[in-house]
Amino acid sequence: MPRLEQLAVLQGHEDRVWCTAWHPTKPIMATCSGDKTVRIWQATNAQDPTKWQCINVLEGGHKRTIRSVAWSPDGRQLATGSFDATTGIWERDEEYGDDYECVATLEGHENETKSIAWSKSGALLATCSRDKSVWIWEVEEDNDFECLSVLQEHTQDVKMVAWHPTEELLASASYDDTIKIWKDDDDDWYCSDTLQGHDSTVWAIDFSPTGDQLVSASADQTLKIWKRFAPGNNMGIMTPRRGEPVWKCVATVAGQHDRCIYSVSWSKVHGLIASAGADNKIRLFEATDARPDAPGRLTEDQQRTMNEPGVLLEAMAVAEVQEAHGMSDINSVAWYPNQEHGEWLASGGDDGTVRIWRVVRD
Amino acid sequence: MTTLINQNPIIYEASAGNSTREWRESDDNEDSADPIDAQEIFDLIRSISDPEHPLSLEQLNVAQRDHILVSDENSSVLVEFTPTIPHCSMATLIGLCIRVRLLRCLPSRFKVDISVRKGTHQSEHAVNKQLNDKERVAAALENSHLLEVVNQCLATAT
Structure with a gap:
């Protein structure tokens, strides 16, 4: 069985850490906090992941908490979403030192603004807010961003946005307990599906490696896995x-977390x-694939009459x-992307620390 | 404020002094661990002022000791409060005041749940959901106007 081993504890933020984001290709991480800053951390030596240093502090860009941070797919830019309602785009100034x-x-x-996400190609940026809307921005030349669409179908705060790993398809999670899937039809963005099933706020979502499945984390203390069924599916x-x-x-x-789940x-x-x-x-x-006798597994007849797939997967713990950040809430977890x-x-947690872990298989 | 939402609230007698807790033998023993109990939580919140009356949450029976559940061992606190009237538009603000008071006074290991006592408010679910959403609470506390109102209510808390 795998286990998690702690490699490093990164200290520096002066308030809770809300979000942690790995650089797409380098052993570099950006984290943001209630202290209104972003910190950039780098492994001092990629062969020794226990030693990290803070190489940049991004200050002064936002007047309030920075809730989320995301690297562009080419790693050249960093987007920050803040409680001050704006999204910042940051770039490293390579001519003058290393400052962003x-x-x-x-x-x-x-x-x-609660969450931001770049599409796989880097051509689009999505943002979402307590104002219940999701905005799609087109990335143009000279750091120009044009709003393509304002999507207003959620009935409450939108907590998070996440792009499909390969397609131009966006998922959003909301305080209205649902997840919505958004697609583009000739520059016209529309909601193609609404995923209902959670009993409380959906805090976080992430796609599977192929993008055919989606995992969601909720204040109802459960995780759910959703699967895409194409027309004419077997x-x-x-x-x-x-x-x-x-x-x-x-x-x-269910039964694995006994308070709100904030990140997945x-x-x-x-x-x-x-x-x-x-x-x-x-x-x-x-x-893993659910056994034929798994609880909640429907027979083929039931599937047909109820038009529900039932339990097809088992998420084995x-x-x-325990107490990964002491007695503090954990707001963010993120796997290294490659x-x-x-x-x-x-x-990242309410204790203000960022921690690096390694999964070890004995 | 021109019209009060509840113009004639019932006023209850507040217990005298700072603490209504009975003396315990362990109080004199500094070496013994002193677990946090419902009385201690009640003492922290009972003198918070109501946002629209010059009265305390205890005097209005909004906060009651019997509606507080504490497990020191599990580091958990549940405070149920009772709005004076079922359509009280101040319910969220009162809950926020209780949350901020406990945030400032309790060791950070405690997980605090605040909710309206079942059946005492017409928007119970919405109020509870908002009060227990840490992101909304964090954002609310960055709103200087709202924070000022909260601080006013907490100014009387002893």
């Missing part, structure tokens, strides 16, 4: 909207799912760390 400067500020949300799941796939819940993980990360390298929240724990799961250090996991 804010090269653009995206305005439009009425209040707190399970006989109906796709009411013409030509449009549907997403159905194929697994629910699905490794694109080895497929393990990490989750963490207000119960101070980090947990790891492996999604394979490791946990093969090179795929076993690394970062976490």
Whole structure:
């Protein structure tokens, strides 16, 4: 069985850490906090992941908490979403030292920006807010960002946005307990599906490595895995909207966290799912095909009449760390995005620390 | 404020002094661990002022010792409060005041849940959801106007 081993504790933030984001290709991480700064951390020696240093502090760009941070896919830019309702775009000034400067500020949300995400190609940026909307921005030349669409179908705060790993398809998670899937039809963005099933706020979402599945984490203390069924699928799941796939819940993980779950990360390298929240724990799961006699597994007849796939996956708990940030909430977990250090996991908590973990298989 | 939402609240007698807790033998023994109990939580919140009356949460029966559940061992606190009227628009603000008071006074290991006592408010679910969403609470506390109102209510807390 795998286990998590702590490699390093990074101290420097003066308030809770909200979000941790790995650079797409380098052993570098950006973290943001209630202290209104972003810190950039680097392994001093990629061969020794126990030694990290803070190489930059991004200050002064936001007047309030920085809630989320995200690298562009080429690693050249960093986006920050703040409670001050704006999104900052930062770039390293390579001519003058190594400092980052804010090269653009995206305005439009009425209040707190909660999450930001770059599409795989880097051509689009999505932001979401307590104002219940999701905005899609097109990245143009000279640090110009044009708003393509304002999506207003959520009935409450939108907590997080996440892009599909390969397609231009966006998922959003909300305080209205749902997840919505957004697609583009000739520059016209629309909601192609609404995923209902959680009993409380959906705090976080992440796609599986192939993007055919999505994991969600909720204040209802469960994780759910949703699977995409294309028209004409061999399970006989109906796709009411013409030509449009549907997403159905194929697994629910209950009883593993006993308070709100704030973050979930699905490794694109080895497929393990990490989750963490207000119960101070980090947990790891492996999604495997459910046995034919798994509880909640529907017979083929039931599937047909109920038009539900039932439980197709089992998320087996394979490791946990209790009190991973002492007695503090954990707000963020993130797997390293590529093969090179795929076993690394970062976490950020209310104790103001960032921690680096490694999954070890004995 | 021109019109009060509840113009004639019932006023209850507040216990005298700072603490209504009975003396315990362990109080005199400095070496013994002193677990936090419901009385201690009640003592922290009972003298918070109501946002619209010059009265305390105890005097209005908004906070009651019997509606507080504490497990020191599990580092958990549940405070249920009772709005004076079921359509009280101040319910969220009162809950926020209780949360901030405990945030400032309790060791950080405690996980605090604040909720409206079941059946005492018409938007119970919405109020509870908001009060227990840490992101909304964090954002609310960065709103200087709101923070000022909260601090006013907490100014009387002893």
